[in-house]
Amino acid sequence: MSDEKYVQFIKVKKSYDQRNLVVQEFNLDIRKGEFVTLLGPSGSGKTTCLMMLAGFEDVTRGEILVDGKPITNVAPYDRNIGMVFQHYALFPHMTVAENLAYPLKVRKLPAAEVERRVADSLELVELGDFGNRYPAQLSGGQRQRVALARSLIFEPSIVLMDEPLGALDKNLREQMQFEIKRLHEKIGFTAIYVTHDQTEALTMSDRIAVFNNGVVQQCASPDTLYESPSNVFVADFIGENNHIPAKVKEPNGDYFDLVLSDDTRVRAISSDELKTGQSCILTVRPENLFIAEPGEETENSLKAFFITRLYVGDFIRYFFKLSDDTEVMVKILNDHQAPSFKAGEKINLTWAATAGLALENNV
Numbered sequence: 001m002s003d004e005k006y007v008q009f010i011k012v013k014k015s016y017d018q019r020n021l022v023v024q025e026f027n028l029d030i031r032k033g034e035f036v037t038l039l040g041p042s043g044s045g046k047t048t049c050l051m052m053l054a055g056f057e058d059v060t061r062g063e064i065l066v067d068g069k070p071i072t073n074v075a076p077y078d079r080n081i082g083m084v085f086q087h088y089a090l091f092p093h094m095t096v097a098e099n100l101a102y103p104l105k106v107r108k109l110p111a112a113e114v115e116r117r118v119a120d121s122l123e124l125v126e127l128g129d130f131g132n133r134y135p136a137q138l139s140g141g142q143r144q145r146v147a148l149a150r151s152l153i154f155e156p157s158i159v160l161m162d163e164p165l166g167a168l169d170k171n172l173r174e175q176m177q178f179e180i181k182r183l184h185e186k187i188g189f190t191a192i193y194v195t196h197d198q199t200e201a202l203t204m205s206d207r208i209a210v211f212n213n214g215v216v217q218q219c220a221s222p223d224t225l226y227e228s229p230s231n232v233f234v235a236d237f238i239g240e241n242n243h244i245p246a247k248v249k250e251p252n253g254d255y256f257d258l259v260l261s262d263d264t265r266v267r268a269i270s271s272d273e274l275k276t277g278q279s280c281i282l283t284v285r286p287e288n289l290f291i292a293e294p295g296e297e298t299e300n301s302l303k304a305f306f307i308t309r310l311y312v313g314d315f316i317r318y319f320f321k322l323s324d325d326t327e328v329m330v331k332i333l334n335d336h337q338a339p340s341f342k343a344g345e346k347i348n349l350t351w352a353a354t355a356g357l358a359l360e361n362n363v
Helices: 046-054 096-106 111-124 140-152 170-187 198-204 222-227 232-237
Strands: 005-015 021-031 035-039 061-066 081-085 158-162 190-195 207-212 215-220 242-252 255-260 265-268 279-284 300-311 315-321 327-333 346-351 356-360
Touching: 005 046, 005 190, 021 046, 021 190, 021 215, 035 046, 035 198, 046 081, 046 158, 046 190, 081 140, 096 111, 096 140, 111 140, 140 170, 170 198, 190 198, 198 222, 207 222, 207 232, 215 222, 215 232, 232 242, 232 279, 232 356, 242 265, 242 327, 255 279, 265 300, 265 356
Parallel strands: 035 190, 035 207, 081 158, 158 190
Antiparallel strands: 005 021, 005 061, 207 215, 242 255, 242 279, 255 265, 279 356, 300 315, 300 346, 315 327
16 A cells, blocks of 8 residues: 555535535545545435545535546546445346446457456456346345446546445345455555444444544544544444543543542543543443452442343343443453343442543533
8 A cells, every 4th residue: 555645635525505514624635555434424424525536426615636636627437436336236137247348348448358357357256157147146245246346347546335235234244344355455446435334444444534414523543543532423433432421630640530420530541632620521432341349449430230231142231320320331241151230239330541531522
């Protein structure tokens, strides 16, 4: 993967009615060969950014560059961009081979070159014997492989994927995640992927841009987003998280001393410039929150009351309520020794100071 800026969104805005912005000053640099995911809830602006890059939507303000050249006024078919949609967009009256050949014939490639590329593409997605079948004769996963192969067959510089796995069941979706990553690593194309599935984004991406209401909240690597979210929205959207209301008591070296609603004192780290007396949200991942043993000395501790537990197979979710009615969840690996509690039973929860993150209460 190159370090050069290959795709650039520069102060890009989008409005459909010239009043309300669905994308608000979007800035993003993407390196050649990078796999970047635009992640966010429905209506957050991520697909609109993809469509502007593809040329299917006009840019209201700002500029989009590819390899240093503006493309805002370039027709979609001249942008050399491949596209994969959720619902495949295969021609039902054409065979698999004919579907793959179509974008090459539009570009008037010689027949021998078309035949060679079709054969190579079918082998690439492990469908070498399926060229004479029609889309209706394929499974959902096979159809998505054909759609992916068709987007790659004319050797585009960029491949855009808009919720490409949304129509597949869980097992097929996971198989296709692996398939897309395999092809990306083998061919090295620049990929921009849109999804609202956080697990998919964490699994596949070099970087993730998290959208909300037309604004990128944070753009970073998957581990940075998960372990050091920049605000409460990102902390809540990426993975599971507990949100506990707190106030800043005082800074304490690399930490902040916080006080909870029941006057419990705890310690946490923070990426925000918090001030003494300021309200904040203490976030702790469920897998970093533990049930303390009786009499155990802990760094941070708070009292909680058991509500229920959910068996999920490889782990168990425990739900508790704090004295201010805040609900928290603890995730414990299922080692067949998971504890049992009675409804309303009081226990202590504990976590390391480095596992708690204090963030501004701006939700």
